[in-house]
Amino acid sequence: MRRRLAVWHLLGPSLLVVAVAAVGTTTSPTIQFQVRSVLVTAAIVVSLYVFVGNSGVISFGHVSFVAVGAFAAGIASAPAEVKPSTFPKMLPFLANLEIGNVESLLLAALVGAIYAFWVGIPLMRLSGLSAGIATFAVLIITHNVIRNWEAIGPGAKTLALVPPTTGFLQATVGLLIVMAIAYGYQRSRWGRRLRATREDPLAAQASGIEVHRERLIAFTLSGALAGFAGGLFVHLLGSITTEQVFLDLTFVTLAMLVVGGIGSMWGALIGALFIAGLNAFLVELEKGVVLGARELDLPSGTRLLTLGVIMFVVLVTRPEGLTGGRELSWPIRRRRRV
């Protein structure tokens, strides 16, 4: 039963993802784009969960890894013939670099992992509020470096002409890969050790667990997945600016994780699908939609307000998140023996 349940914890969420994607493919091109966006956002949130959910340490800096992944994949795959003239200050080897889609996604993951490992060495010695503030500092520093160092990026300009290759297949498979790695990690000995440090750091240390090392492993893996998701993100839009991978995305993805339930991958997925799906639905409502004989029409600009109110209500009524921080339970109830 345990093994079956373990399979179900990954299979159930995966079936939901496939179902959402399958329904999405039957819709109009505009809605198809919105659904692909939901899937990519979910990949970012699951990558965030790998560290935050398993370690219990809040990170405000994970969008830094999304950013470096997105810019690495975008710069590496944008046409080499345009970059030297559009970005004259860019390092020649970057300006002349042009690689394919899959290679750019792997590069994004690699860059995200290396960067997370590097900043994680000092940061993972911190806990609680100090860790949160330090990761936020990483976000600010990363943003400023990418925005102002024109040798390695487009600076204040938008990086354009990135091949928009994140179609349904890539968005779905990409999310499933991120989920599989996230779930595999949380079931592994490293994942269990990290969760032990989350529950009681002193007891974990007394049992021989090195908190710093376990957190660093999770931070690096999480950075790799965030970088990969950043690659999917830039290939979804076909362009990227530093503002798109900064504060808004940080707080929205954290809110998704909290709303879904911070302690499980299922929670991360549900939070992402719920908030991002709701957001897409409200966008359509603002345009005006016909439901049966009635037309529903939200005033322009009320989307964010509505989202905020709904998130507030969810957090007040379900402080542990929609899933209570638990994995998806087995759908068939077993009869208890008396």
Added chain:
Amino acid sequence: MRKRSRLTLLIGVFALVVAACGGAETAETTTTTSATTTTTKATTTTTGGETTAPAEAEPILIGATIDLTSFMSPFDAPASLAAQILIDEINAAGGAAGRPLAFEAIDTQVDAEQYKAGAIEHIQNGASILWVTCDVDFSTPAIQEGLNAGILTVAPCIGTDQMGPKRFGEAGRIAFSFGNMAQDEGAAMAEFAIDQGWMRAAIARDNLIVYFQNVVDAFKVRYEELGGEIVLEENWTNGDGTIGNVATSLANADIDVVAFSTGFDDLPGLVTGVRSLGSEVPMICSWACDGAFWVPEGLNEFYYVTYASVFGDDPSAEINDLIAKMEAAGSKPTTGGFVGGADAVKVLAAAIDATGGTDAQALADFLENMTDFPGVAGPISLSAENHTVFGRPYRVIKITDGKHAVVDVRSATSPADIG
């Protein structure tokens, strides 16, 4: 009970996503017969109900993905309204190539994903021309959709030279902007400064957006070409908290003029900072400083160049008439930026008439060879090298004791070469 609630949750989330995936059908777009009914609703269409264009002719749809409710709306909304007024007039006169023009807008709220989604929707609805927000960086996701679909993609007031091949490579040949090119605007500012005998200048470069940077760079290039001396250069990024230092440095410099381009909170911060330190040095700015909404009380010796004066003293009767119509429509413009929207429609109608249709490459041929086209504020030009308007006669407006008055109308001799 707990399991049942989790199952309900699963079903709920799935239902929500399915609903978002198109369980609802988008309402038909609102069609208005007059620009006076224009609102900031997500979707409005103007087809000129009283048009003399053949009723059976299929409208040429201009699909706009613009901001109507967020921080770009002060730029996008007036340009969009002016465009719709011009469309009404053109439709009343027979349309373009015998077909009425239709303008349909989707409110993006400056969300990158909604720019892309909006562009996809317009293209799906058969738009022949895509119309985007007045900033190339915000608009890029939409612009790329337009270019990939092979339809002419225009912006009413992007102020850099990036709306074209310089940013989008060969595909950018069908992208144009009807804003003033920063290289042209900065050159006009420099030429005005030299004419005033201001030979020693300080420049303050806000690195927030490319437009601000390019205006100041163009000022510097043209100013030095004409024999002026830049004695001080200050750099900052809007919102970085250093505006007080910049103001102090400018106020203490031995200079004849300060040239800059900025906006948002740092615009009043910079101007008030310089004046509060006792400096009455003339300051000259670009279109970014247009409007009365930011001006501190009693401001003097402040100049800016813009498309048109919205203070009732513009020398063009056509401009004043357009402002009156916009006011009658319930939205008096607060800056001259609406001119780009009107000019865009005027040029597009002429291009469609000349080419007989909406083929993007043919329209691009027309636009790349457009010299001194009679825009609403004066002659405007585009070229194969410059896909953003240059040569427009700028209104130089001086603020004295907080009041705005046109003191000069001038075009730059040529855009400055800033590399």
